[in-house]
Amino acid sequence: QTVVTQEPSFSVSPGGTVTLTCGLSSGSVSTNYYPSWYQQTPGQAPRTLIYSTNTRSSGVPDRFSGSILGNKAALTITGAQADDESDYYCVLYMGSGIVVFGGGTKLTVL
Amino acid sequence: EVQLVESGGGLVQPGGSLRLSCAASGFTFSSYWMSWVRQAPGKGLEWVANIKQDGTETYYVDSVTGRFTISRDNAKNSLYLQMNSLRAEDTAVYYCARAIAAPRYYFDYWGQGTLVTVSS
Numbered sequence: 001q002t003v004v005t006q007e008p009s010f011s012v013s014p015g016g017t018v019t020l021t022c023g024l025s026s027g028s029v030s031t032n033y034y035p036s037w038y039q040q041t042p043g044q045a046p047r048t049l050i051y052s053t054n055t056r057s058s059g060v061p062d063r064f065s066g067s068i069l070g071n072k073a074a075l076t077i078t079g080a081q082a083d084d085e086s087d088y089y090c091v092l093y094m095g096s097g098i099v100v101f102g103g104g105t106k107l108t109v110l
Numbered sequence: 111e112v113q114l115v116e117s118g119g120g121l122v123q124p125g126g127s128l129r130l131s132c133a134a135s136g137f138t139f140s141s142y143w144m145s146w147v148r149q150a151p152g153k154g155l156e157w158v159a160n161i162k163q164d165g166t167e168t169y170y171v172d173s174v175t176g177r178f179t180i181s182r183d184n185a186k187n188s189l190y191l192q193m194n195s196l197r198a199e200d201t202a203v204y205y206c207a208r209a210i211a212a213p214r215y216y217f218d219y220w221g222q223g224t225l226v227t228v229s230s
Contacts, residue, residue: 001172034214038155045205045223046147046155051216089155093215097160097169101147104154 002026004092006102012080012109020105021072022090028071033092035073037066040087040104049088050075077107085109112136112219114206119224126196126228132189132206132221140164140184143209145217146191148202148226156202159191160209174200196228
């Protein structure tokens with residue numbers, strides 16, 4: 001069974017830069033998995049941030065960027081703000097209609 | 111404006127059934143793949159099922175295969191999730207999401223969710 005891995009938690013100082021990663025329990029993440037990233041605050045529906053590795057969704061500030069770093073997908077937040085404190089989820093497309101969410105990263109801005 | 115509004119959640123006993131609905135508006139519903147994603151209390155997001163524009167292809171996470179059925183009515187701009195043989199571990203907020211597919215797959219719009227509680 002495919003497991004998509006994310007850091008359980010991360011913290012960043014206001015104005016700082018943080019990179020969250022999304023890996024596979026077995027193998028490397030490439031653009032062929034079309035990684036996407038979602039932000040969710042408690043009690044709210046998810047919000048789409050990044051799709052197809054590095055394309056920002058409409059209205060998403062350019063301080064959010066996506067990439068492949070080594071064997072993982074990555075979400076970088078540059079100039080973190082207080083309202084970036086959220087849960088962040090990556091999704092990988094496995095093909096044949098199957099998608100898998102990572103376990104999520106709880107980001108604290110302090 | 112794209113809107114997705116889920117309904118049909120509630121309290122159901124283990125082994126029972128429930129049908130969720132998602133009313134779509136603000137876009138050409140028949141042109142998009144659609145998905146259900148769930149979130150158990152205090153847990154992360156989990157993909158549940160996908161359906162192609164014309165309903166000819168459906169896909170499920172292993173844990174619901176054989177128990178849940180995703181379907182759609184393009185004439186009514188509606189997505190459905192029929193859930194049978196419900197278990198306590200199916201307790202979650204269920205989100206309807208519009209998807210962009212082929213060759214990639216990602217969710218671009220989300221509903222606000224409907225809570226399903228499986229308990230005796």
